[in-house]
Amino acid sequence: MDKITISVYRHNPEIETKGRFVDYEVPVEEGMVVLDAMKYIERHIDPSMSIRWNCMAGKCGSCSAEINHKPSLMCKTRIDSFRGKKVTVSPMGAFPLVKDLVTDVSENWDILRRIPPFTPKKGIEKPWRMSQIDIERSKEFKKCIECFLCQDVCHVIREHKSGYVGPRHVVKAASLDMHPLDSLNRSEFLNSEGGLGFCNITKCCQSVCPEEIRITDNAIIPEKERAVNAFYDPIAIIIRRSRKEGERK
């Protein structure tokens, strides 16, 4: 049977100051993915290796890691794509390490708590009616499985302490903003508190999304434009000002 070498980052911060890559030899089966290889190591070589996975089907977004330094889901990366060459598996670099391949991603729920929730318009007649075409935009964002690979790849998050909430959370806000019956505008939150201005649209997030959500094109850029239109457009400023004056009179 063919074998492949998987080089796994091992680090227990409780007892070590530095981590290291450890090589494991794993027999290759047809159609095997990186997660299968990791499960083999877990079952047959070292059950104490820390690794997070759940659905094994690309639906839950638990098994995020960096495979050959590219943010990827272990369950969707096929071993045969490496043609027998050594594969490295390391934890997501943008998050604090818990142990081995497991990182602490809890800050994401703290951010999600800050995004204003779905707030339906008042007085909508029940049962609600919406047309399919109007829900399609929001639906694209709702495919997000919260794997946080987009957060991991984002250089603004990795290299700068800017306060930028990150691509996942822009997608979340956009999914609510583009709900046909929602009444809020979250672009103000995103562009002030959310630090969206720090994103310089390099589209890295979009390139690693396992759900192929066009994060930059369909969520980030429209939310940036919304803010510009609402707060910086000179004509809109004049209209707003005259409306306010009108109200005063």
Add this chain to the structure above:
Amino acid sequence: MSSQYIVHETDVLIIGAGGAGMRAAIAASDSGSSVTILSKSLLGKAHTVMAEGGIAASLANVDSKDNWQVHFSDTFIEGVYISNYRMVEILAKEAPERVRELEEYGALFDRTPDGRIMQRAFGAHTYRRLCHVGDRTGLEIIRTLEDQLLHRKVKVYDEVFVTKLFTNEGRVVGALGLKLSDGVFHYFRAKATIIATGGCGRIFKVTSNSWESTGDGLGLAFQVGAELMDMEMIQFHPTGMVYPPGVKGLLVTEGVRGEGGILLNAKGERFMQRYSPKKMELDARDIVARANYAEIMAGRGTEHGGVYLDITHKGADFIKKKLPSMYKQYLDFAGVDITREKMEVAPTVHYQMGGIRVDPETTSTNVPGLFAAGEVASGLHGANRLGGNSLADILVFGKRSGEGASNFAKRSGFGSVDESLLIAEMERVKSYLNKDGLNPYDLATKLEDTMSEKVGIIRNGNDLNDALNIILELKMQSTKLGVDGSIRYNKGLLQCLEFPLMLIAAEAIIRGAIERKESRGAHARADFPKKDPQLRKNLIYVRAGDEMKLEWRAVPELPDDLKKLVEPEEY
């Protein structure tokens, strides 16, 4: 290693953060109770995300003749007359309201041309009844409920494994949990506790279930005296992937058949014409699953041991729109383009119809202070569950459970527990950190193999007795498990803790399957192929000392108004 732990107090403690747990948390919080919810996985990763096809609710948006009465009769009849009628009635009546409420929480269902919630056909539902979001309905539910949860005053602790429930004078008063990320113990004092930990599919080798579906809550509840019911009823989904090996068992949604997919054997025959000429591919799951199995066993299977599921005739645009995640799943994992090629599928363990016995109104168990909702509870689905009824179940009974537990908490105080018991439990957990112990994965593999080989889709007395002997042997060995490493995020340790609980589920399934000497719904015996009118009863599993005892109990009689809705059972 010290035996320190952090103590929390909460009115309502919810163990499990899938759809049922989260819906319960929202209800309990809205009823004015303080709520703490624990999740074994990260928040939002629970097995509910895997649900694909939809939520059954008789909104009658597509088929105007649909109503709760028809939903009631479909569910009760396909449960083969051993469901608790009151649970079925509640489900059928309340599901539409729960769906509309979910929409008001922000869920976006697919729409009809006139803008209402779209509904699709599903196996053994008389009308098109399943409200859906493409084939990602579970993800939409989880995300929507998660959103609601995060904006309420609910305390969330994820990656916490509950090792034991504690009682005082028979009432459940708290639970001890181990936080994986730092290895710290937490003791949650609670006035009321809800078990919402899902099913036990992972005790089988070939299953559609996530890693975490190991039946933990079922075992924990049984250990404190909760009665189980109908555990012998394990649903095989007719269509799981068979290839490649890494994804064997992974679910292929019934939505494929709902949208027009047909089943073919290797000879190209549409074999459902022989097994169910009227309902064809959309008959109940037990019937379609056994038909697939029979074709494979008769040598008319495909290259990798399955049958074909074909939807290519619907065209690429339709398939990509209606079944986007199935399209991606086959392309990513098997390299198969389902718009042009047939899928290979075979039955896979999918759902546990049985579970903890609960009261239909409040979901309370026979143990005071303990409630259960979702797949871990029993009574609703009887001997066979209809597709879409489990998502309805988690919303309807999740809410009732949250309210039931909240009301109980308002009438009760905190109960105390002797600290020495907590320390003893922590010592038990830590005793598994022993590198000379038996490898827990080896034993778990033996269990999974045994269940899939001997307690499968068609059962027989000899195999079941063999399986029971193996399980009892594994039970003896389960005290000698051990792993290397520290307590921090040690998945091997977690497997040691899960294993005894997996054995409780396995033992119940096997003992029940031996006891039920007939074929009814999902339970099929080669040596007793007929349904027995004498056995239209529920099997109850009671803890007696360290033993599991089985009792037959009569199915609650239908009141006259409901009796009129269902045809009498035929034998």
